Amino acid sequence: MAAKFDLNDDSVVVIIGSGAGGGTVANELAQRGVKSVILEAGKTLSLEDIENDEWAMFSKISWLDKRQSAGSWHGAVNHPGLPAWIVKGLGGSTVHWAGVSIRYQEHEFKMKTTSGGVAGANLLDWPITLDELKPWYDKAELKMGTTGDVTGMPHLPWSADFKVLAEGARRIGYSKITAGPMSINSQDRDGRPACQQIGFCMQGCKIGAKWSTLYTELPRAVETGNCEIRTNCMVLQVEHDKSGKVTGVVYADADGKKQRQKARVVCVAGNSIESPRLLLNSESSMFPNGLANSSGQVGRNYMTHMTAGVYGVMPGEVHMNRGTAVAGIVRDEAHYDDSRGFAGGYTLEKLALGLGFLSAFLVPGPTGWGREVSSGLENYKYMSGVWICGEDMPQEQNRIALHATEKDQYGLPVPVVHKTDHPNDTNMRNHAYAQMAKIYHSLGAKKIYNLPAYPASHNMGTNRMSAKPEDGVVNKWGQSHDIKNLFVSDGSQFTTSASPNPTLTIVALAIRQADYLATQMKKGAI
Amino acid sequence: MLYDLTIVKDHYREIAPISDFKVSRRSLLASTAFLALATATAVGPTGSWAAAGVSAEQRLALIRMARDIYPHDDFLPDEPYVEVVDSILKEAESNDDTRKLVMDGLSDLEARAQKIYGSSFAAIADPNKREGVLRSIELTGFFQKFKGGLLMGLYNNKSLYPKFGYDGSSWEQGGFMDSFDKIGWL
DSSP states (O other): OOOOOOTTOTTSEEEEOOSHHHHHHHHHHHHTTOOEEEEOSSBOOOGGGOOSOHHHHHHHHBOOSOOEEESSSTHHHHSTTOSBOOBOBTTGGGTTOOOBOOOOOGGGGOHHHHHTOOTTOOOOOOSSOHHHHHHHHHHHHHHHTOTBTTTTBOOOOOOHHHHHHHHHHHHTTOOOEESOOBSBOSSOBTTBOOOOOOSOGGGOOTTSOBOOGGGTHHHHHHHTTSEEEEOSOEEEEEEEOTTSOEEEEEEEOTTSOEEEEEOSEEEEOSHHHHHHHHHHHTOOSSSTTOTTOTTSOTTOSOBOOEEEEEEEEOSSOOOTTSSOSSOOEEOTTOSOOGGGSSSSOEEEEEOOOOHHHHHHHSSOSTTOOSHHHHHHHHTGGGEEEEEEEEOOOOOTTSOEEEEEEEEOTTSOEEEEEEOOOOHHHHHHHHHHHHHHHHHHHHTTOSEEEEEOOOSBSOOBOTTOBOSSTTTOSBOTTSBBSSOTTEEEOSGGGOSSOOSSOSHHHHHHHHHHHHHHHHHHHHHTOO | OOOOHHHHHHHHHHHTTGGGSOOOGGGOOOGGGHHHHHTOSOOSSOOHHHHTTOOHHHHHHHHHHHHHHSOOTTTSOSHHHHHHHHHHHHHHHHOHHHHHHHHHHHHHHHHHHHHHHSSOGGGOOOHHHHHHHHHTTTTSHHHHHHHHHHHHHHHSOGGGHHHHTOOOOOGGGTTTTTTTTOOSOO
């Protein structure tokens, strides 16, 4: 059944990346009879490869190609070679994601209008509204098996770890406390089993209860006979003709040999570092600043969410590692209220770390050692933890740039990832730390650790969507303003980060994009 | 070289075959007895560390440092610390860069201890004073080599998981369906 397309077949859509964006676009196109070739830089993965071991899986699935952290965020010192924590492998970062599936709020599509602008931030309203996206959110939730009203699947049961957060939140007057929406099956559904509370969601769900393109979209796309997946294939350049239309891509195959795959359309979905990097690396005499970059915004407005962690040593045992990693969300601070000292909102998401990761992140970096760390770890079973996820201000200088001299194993300039907090981010983080301190103190916490941001798993904004070509890279369909048959299908098209975890919105946009693309191709418009 | 996850990953690979060599029972010093023994010349039979050109006393200084990097007093015995130190010394046997990193780092550490406290590092009785000396070298490749090894050897060491109350892998047992929602004190 599996299709095999010729390198010279210029009727195919080439999709770069197999994660939430690429994997979804491929399957949606395949179901509509549109042929595609997925070029995935990473290796094939299967449930067999998944272990309940944090560092073993970190080594196995992380994107560990050369990258540099830059800017004033602590990671430039503490995580100099790992600015982002994402996957290089089939299924992309949907193997690693935790499953949180919150929709954007209406005002989060128009943060510039809502806030009236924030000094130093390159804010812009999205060219789409919540109303426009609603039907696509519905489709995304049905596809992913998101707990809640649309699927009718109840949220997951509350773990001990979530009960701790929920009770503390209740004590300080919070009420928006739910164990979802999560794209983790709470019942057997769609050929995948219900969650068994294994507790290693972010190392890849061993039983496939969590949605991932690895065992949903990708095999379904291949089954149609309309999609071919090539793993270990790193795209080096997108090529174009004299008219400025893209004609295909050059990639390094599994043996390191250069190949040229022709294409009718190219969809870039390599996550928010690789996608702009590829466009910048595809510069030509016609496009000296990189493809699709007449606005100069390719690689800019890099957002990771305002994030932080808080871990508290509770008066009794918690065993946070038992059960889902993140099924527990408090949304009382997710609304817009700038009297708090910042624009945008944030969520508190319970986050269990195993002993291995907690030891590395409790006090991260080269100075993270000594009794402060070791005494905390001795209390591992008493610990409960939270990840703070809030709106991140887009700033032009936060960007993916190409290193002037350093090259990676493919001979491409290494990406330099600049990230400096906006004062809005700092104010929001401090507000969240203070609220978490109240929550944990209300429970009699013996010690509280405030953790800075982890290397980012949410990466957004570097090919942003805009109504006007001069403000951004793609239009409201994710289609390049400059090049009609070039699309961006991942989170890099986000105009602003909003507060919700990005995957659900990436998938909703990808379904919508595939629908548009198939229609336009049928009409002969592309 | 600064600490980074990618470096940790390398250590993970380096120290994975810890069981390849045996740690002498006699070298597994109770931490309380440590300082007394640190001055003794004979500390167990000669191990692979000797081949790296490291004296018994130098090895003890490294073990003292290891215990100070992640102090667990009576909570953990010497054994896991010794395993990490010896694994690095084993690497130093065949790797000139590692040997130089360890030997130069150690003489720097001892020189600082002598300069500030007029004593060898391991003979400084006050743990806060030892921490102070170590803080002055914490950004060196020497220190980070041991820190990275210990992070894996102590906290990613399945034999120590129960000590910390961490359960590790669960899928083989069908997850935590029976216990994930249990909490007694809330």
